[in-house]
Amino acid sequence: MSNVQIIKGQLVWSESANKLAALENGYLVIEDGKVKGTFSKLPEEYKGVSVTDFGNKLIIPGMTDLHTHAPQYGIRGLGMDAELMDWLKKYTFPEEAKFSNEEYADGMYDLFASDILYGWTTRAVIFASLHTKATEMLMDKLEATGLVTMVGRVNMDRDGGEDLVEEDAKTALKDTRKWIEETKDRYKRTSPVVTPRFIPSCSDELMEGLSKLAEEFGLRIQSHLCENPGEIALVRELVPAAAGYTDAYRRFGSLQNETHPSVMAHCVYLQDDEVEMLKEKGTFIAHCPGSNLNLASGIAPAAKYLRAGLNIGIGTDIGAGESLSMPSQLVLALQSSNMYWRMKDKGVKPLSFAETFYMATVGGGSYFGKVGSFINGFDADLLVIDDSSALAGQCLSLTERLERAVYLSERCLVEAKYVMGRKIV
Amino acid sequence: MSNVQIIKGQLVWSESANKLAALENGYLVIEDGKVKGTFSKLPEEYKGVSVTDFGNKLIIPGMTDLHTHAPQYGIRGLGMDAELMDWLKKYTFPEEAKFSNEEYADGMYDLFASDILYGWTTRAVIFASLHTKATEMLMDKLEATGLVTMVGRVNMDRDGGEDLVEEDAKTALKDTRKWIEETKDRYKRTSPVVTPRFIPSCSDELMEGLSKLAEEFGLRIQSHLCENPGEIALVRELVPAAAGYTDAYRRFGSLQNETHPSVMAHCVYLQDDEVEMLKEKGTFIAHCPGSNLNLASGIAPAAKYLRAGLNIGIGTDIGAGESLSMPSQLVLALQSSNMYWRMKDKGVKPLSFAETFYMATVGGGSYFGKVGSFINGFDADLLVIDDSSALAGQCLSLTERLERAVYLSERCLVEAKYVMGRKIV
Numbered sequence: 001m002s003n004v005q006i007i008k009g010q011l012v013w014s015e016s017a018n019k020l021a022a023l024e025n026g027y028l029v030i031e032d033g034k035v036k037g038t039f040s041k042l043p044e045e046y047k048g049v050s051v052t053d054f055g056n057k058l059i060i061p062g063m064t065d066l067h068t069h070a071p072q073y074g075i076r077g078l079g080m081d082a083e084l085m086d087w088l089k090k091y092t093f094p095e096e097a098k099f100s101n102e103e104y105a106d107g108m109y110d111l112f113a114s115d116i117l118y119g120w121t122t123r124a125v126i127f128a129s130l131h132t133k134a135t136e137m138l139m140d141k142l143e144a145t146g147l148v149t150m151v152g153r154v155n156m157d158r159d160g161g162e163d164l165v166e167e168d169a170k171t172a173l174k175d176t177r178k179w180i181e182e183t184k185d186r187y188k189r190t191s192p193v194v195t196p197r198f199i200p201s202c203s204d205e206l207m208e209g210l211s212k213l214a215e216e217f218g219l220r221i222q223s224h225l226c227e228n229p230g231e232i233a234l235v236r237e238l239v240p241a242a243a244g245y246t247d248a249y250r251r252f253g254s255l256q257n258e259t260h261p262s263v264m265a266h267c268v269y270l271q272d273d274e275v276e277m278l279k280e281k282g283t284f285i286a287h288c289p290g291s292n293l294n295l296a297s298g299i300a301p302a303a304k305y306l307r308a309g310l311n312i313g314i315g316t317d318i319g320a321g322e323s324l325s326m327p328s329q330l331v332l333a334l335q336s337s338n339m340y341w342r343m344k345d346k347g348v349k350p351l352s353f354a355e356t357f358y359m360a361t362v363g364g365g366s367y368f369g370k371v372g373s374f375i376n377g378f379d380a381d382l383l384v385i386d387d388s389s390a391l392a393g394q395c396l397s398l399t400e401r402l403e404r405a406v407y408l409s410e411r412c413l414v415e416a417k418y419v420m421g422r423k424i425v
Numbered sequence: 426m427s428n429v430q431i432i433k434g435q436l437v438w439s440e441s442a443n444k445l446a447a448l449e450n451g452y453l454v455i456e457d458g459k460v461k462g463t464f465s466k467l468p469e470e471y472k473g474v475s476v477t478d479f480g481n482k483l484i485i486p487g488m489t490d491l492h493t494h495a496p497q498y499g500i501r502g503l504g505m506d507a508e509l510m511d512w513l514k515k516y517t518f519p520e521e522a523k524f525s526n527e528e529y530a531d532g533m534y535d536l537f538a539s540d541i542l543y544g545w546t547t548r549a550v551i552f553a554s555l556h557t558k559a560t561e562m563l564m565d566k567l568e569a570t571g572l573v574t575m576v577g578r579v580n581m582d583r584d585g586g587e588d589l590v591e592e593d594a595k596t597a598l599k600d601t602r603k604w605i606e607e608t609k610d611r612y613k614r615t616s617p618v619v620t621p622r623f624i625p626s627c628s629d630e631l632m633e634g635l636s637k638l639a640e641e642f643g644l645r646i647q648s649h650l651c652e653n654p655g656e657i658a659l660v661r662e663l664v665p666a667a668a669g670y671t672d673a674y675r676r677f678g679s680l681q682n683e684t685h686p687s688v689m690a691h692c693v694y695l696q697d698d699e700v701e702m703l704k705e706k707g708t709f710i711a712h713c714p715g716s717n718l719n720l721a722s723g724i725a726p727a728a729k730y731l732r733a734g735l736n737i738g739i740g741t742d743i744g745a746g747e748s749l750s751m752p753s754q755l756v757l758a759l760q761s762s763n764m765y766w767r768m769k770d771k772g773v774k775p776l777s778f779a780e781t782f783y784m785a786t787v788g789g790g791s792y793f794g795k796v797g798s799f800i801n802g803f804d805a806d807l808l809v810i811d812d813s814s815a816l817a818g819q820c821l822s823l824t825e826r827l828e829r830a831v832y833l834s835e836r837c838l839v840e841a842k843y844v845m846g847r848k849i850v
Contacts, residue, residue, distance in 0.1 A: 074817055077832030078825055111817055293760035296767050296775060322832040338721035343768045350721060392499055392536055400503055407502030407747040410835040
């Protein structure tokens with residue numbers, strides 16, 4: 001049974017969108033990199049297989065960071081006094097422009113790859129910049145970590161300023177095609193994702209061309225949607241024929257379909273018809289609560305989306321978000337949903353801890369397939385968390401320990417990490 | 426010049442409520458535990474005095490944690506799915522009841538004292554529990570840290586449940602008097618503060634008696650005010666003669682006066698007349714943004730209070746707040762004020778970073794006197810912060826380094842800490 005691994009410890013995972021399951025001193029059986037099942041007693045057939053025993057450590061599914069910007073890692077925790085459009089021009093675009101310098105890209109992407117590896121993330125969907133060479137460097141480094149990621153060379157043929165803009169739609173599409181051809185079969189765990197920055201940065205011709213490219217190569221699309229009122233007003237001006245921001249993406253073909261769903265970050269301000277449109281297309285929403293707080297964007301009604309059956313996960317959104325820590329984003333998601341309930345709509349009950357954990361594991365993980373739980377058939381992505389210094393000598397249930405580990409994650413250590421059954425930390 | 430100390434490093438401090446000052450490779454001169462001044466070149470008269478050189482480290486004033494509950498340290502990061510009144514009964518009161526057990530108190534207070542010592546806090550105003558013995562243990566431990574603190578034996582003669590309530594007002598007042606007499610001159614840096622939990626937990630007789638006790642001994646009073654709509658409605662029922670919650674405290678004498686100001690935690694929901702009342706009395710508001718988010722209480726308009734000239738500082742409010750980290754509370758204060766502006770009142774511009782830093786240093790520090798800045802005459806309370814692993818190899822100005830250190834505090838180290846010129850870390 002060389003294809004079988006058995007891991008023992010204090011298991012907690014999502015059974016459904018609002019229910020955690022827990023198993024003390026449980027066995028997690030993995031076959032061919034996939035979860036076979038969880039057991040309180042090891043079944044007879046596995047006797048003789050060696051057990052990796054993590055003792056009293058927590059063992060939970062890995063988390064998916066559904067939206068983040070690697071080349072903004074250098075500006076995190078700076079300039080948090082601006083709204084989206086100003087922040088992009090003042091801080092973000094000048095920083096991303098630096099990634100034409102390969103030496104700079106090499107150093108910053110080393111740091112990014114190392115930090116994301118040692119955090120709670122096992123999968124991620126990532127924006128690079130418009131620089132092909134730097135994007136490939138990032139892909140190389142992420143492949144080396146053992147994480148599973150999708151990485152986008154960013155397209156933007158207008159409004160980025162002199163130092164950060166593609167020449168025109170044709171050149172942008174030609175360069176993107178070349179990058180896709182070069183990278184789509186190069187890696188085991190890293191794949192290209194088509195990445196129009198957002199409508200304000202992309203001409204109609206580019207938007208449409210990118211959707212066709214994605215279709216031709218069977219790739220996904222990622223972008224930003226309804227983050228800030230000013231941005232939304234701008235898109236209405238730019239695409240007057242569309243019923244709204246989401247409809248504009250739909251017209252450009254950017255929403256794709258259930259088989260190849262796109263991921264749209266933020267979705268703070270969706271009208272009801274837009275919610276329906278995303279649901280129909282199977283689009284994944286990347287909820288980025290920290291970013292939305294930092295840029296004063298607003299609060300996305302994540303609880304409403306989740307309960308309406310939309311696909312939704314959580315993103316750290318570096319550099320508007322200040323850290324790659326997924327547990328910190330979980331706390332901010334909970335706090336934000338409390339405020340949405342208190343200040344905006346008493347009809348949307350705050351997120352429960354179980355729902356929030358689900359979004360971070362199964363919710364975002366589903367973008368990659370059966371990922372984010374310990375249910376039979378799921379990919380064996382897992383974290384071993386040493387929460388001993390957060391326990392304060394107290395006797396807590398496993399779900400309480402998980403809740404506290406998330407709230408006090410800076411006191412917890414990721415002792416081991418497995419992706420598809422492969423130990424990478 | 427044995428009473429002179431000179432500290433060198435990268436100095437940043439608040440010059441005023443909305444302006445940071447910074448001095449690269451600056452000298453901070455301390456005489457008799459007080460700041461003499463900051464200098465880019467060392468004045469002639471100090472030549473010969475040895476300089477403690479912290480090189481490229483950030484040196485900033487220490488922070489004041491204006492509101493926190495030591496006996497709730499064991500329940501932080503748990504049960505964040507309840508509102509105030511339910512949370513108190515379900516989680517808080519049962520936990521505080523455990524502090525009748527001295528062994529339990531000893532362990533938990535050791536942990537609390539150690540964690541607060543190694544964080545960014547140099548001064549704190551703290552709730553203990555109603556247990557005299559445990560409260561004195563906490564005071565002993567805090568005195569040993571070298572921090573300057575005010576600690577309150579909590580009064581509550583109603584509604585705490587069987588295991589956490591004082592017998593009656595008379596007994597409560599007698600026990601409190603005894604505790605004050607025993608502790609008021611025992612310590613150098615630790616003093617008792619009169620602590621009615623809040624009006625729902627205290628009879629009228631107890632409230633009035635405590636104000637008299639405070640006056641008799643020249644002590645301060647701390648309590649909670651306008652945290653949650655349900656709590657506010659309850660106080661209106663309990664004190665029908667008062668115009669509102671703040672007026673109820675005023676009638677009981679709990680607001681004290683400018684010379685001996687009380688500190689009131691939260692103040693999420695103040696009417697205009699209540700703001701005026703607090704301003705007139707010089708009351709300090711302890712803004713606890715994390716707690717207010719976690720318990721879905723709401724967002725206090727801290728920016729409005731600060732700009733209206735009220736005394737206001739920041740509190741971690743353990744255990745509704747999940748950590749003793751002051752920088753984390755600064756970030757949450759900034760994020761909360763963004764949401765207050767976005768969702769509630771566009772007339773209240775979000776807090777700037779400088780304003781938020783001011784609240785955490787000078788704002789709360791002023792409760793103790795001239796504390797929280799590097800201006801001549803201020804107590805020499807300071808932190809030496811190693812932010813090297815947050816810098817990411819980038820060239821930042823000192824104020825940018827400070828902002829990033831606050832946002833990425835989990836990557837920063839408190840390398841040294843001085844209180845009144847005395848090195849305690």
